Amino acid sequence: MNFVRVEGKNKGKVKLYAISTCIWCRKTKNLLDELNVEYEYIYVDLEPAEEKHAIEKEVLKWKSRAAYPLIVIDDKKCITSFDEDEIRKAFA
DSSP: OOOEEEOSBOOSOEEEEEOTTOHHHHHHHHHHHHTTBOEEEEEGGGSOHHHHHHHHHHHHTTSSSOOSSEEEETTTEEEESOOHHHHHHHTO
């Protein structure tokens, strides 16, 4: 998987699964940037077919269906969709 690393404050291991054309994914990414959180992201739709399948299997560990954006924190907590309050609370 080709995650892109974004520098910021270390708030744990943060991964963002997103779709390149999704406005809510973009808003989530912008909010993480605004909060100066260090994270890795991947645009699922831009990955090759076999990688997409592997990513979707990973995402389904957190939700009953693949939905984006999805933030995974320290492989313990998951934030789905663009929930600004929850994201701010998680990285306060």
